[in-house]
Amino acid sequence: MLELYWACFIIGVVFALVTILAGDIIDNALDGLLDFLHLDGVHTLRPLVVIGGLAGFGGTGIVLTQLLLVGQMVILGVSLVLGILLAALMYVIFVRPMRNAESTTGFSLRELNGRLGEVITTIPGQGCGEVLLKVGTGHTNQIAESVTHKEIPSGTRVVVIDVGKDGTLYVSPFEEN
Structure with missing residues (x-):
């Protein structure tokens, strides 16, 4: 033994x-x-x-x-x-x-629905800007358009309403009540 x-x-x-x-x-x-x-x-x-x-x-x-x-x-x-x-x-x-x-930086764009972010490049009423979102332990920059077709200035907190087929995020200003 x-x-x-x-x-x-x-x-x-x-x-x-x-x-x-x-x-x-x-x-x-x-x-x-x-x-x-x-x-x-x-x-x-x-x-x-x-x-x-x-x-x-x-x-x-x-x-x-x-x-x-x-x-x-x-x-x-x-x-x-x-x-x-x-x-x-x-x-x-x-x-x-x-x-x-263990953490990962991988994510699906669909997971961004409902997430809060901040506009880092002004989103014009008719066109695209850029938003910064926290994902996991990091951040991601994504192209975004305004859902209301109104300009959203840089520094504004926004919420992701939808993700387009081309990967564009459709956002709206986030208002805390």
Whole structure:
């Protein structure tokens, strides 16, 4: 059994080192080649979680085998439980916060309906200007026309009423009541 614990521990440590040292290189080289392995809806089975649990299982088994004079089944059970607990701890401490921290700058123009923005280039009554909108953690500049066909000066807060087929935003001045 000690060989099993050592194998699990060594595999976990080597995988962790390879991931730390060359994770981005490997990720770019594979470029989605293993995406078919992703299980939809199973967010907890990440490599970091599985390998952390495997290394925890192996390390716990090694230490308990050396320290305790009890049966191998007891050590196997305790190691398995502690490995699962370590995997859960890895998920709670590392994976979940990182998943929540992920952000993207991608957006659909349709998502801009109802958003507030500010005119940065005056919108003439008959023509286009430019508005600045907050999207996610960043901002985007978009071409805009006045819904009312009245001039909207620079610096005016506006609300997006509609998005045209050509991507032009149709806006109206925003009035707080």
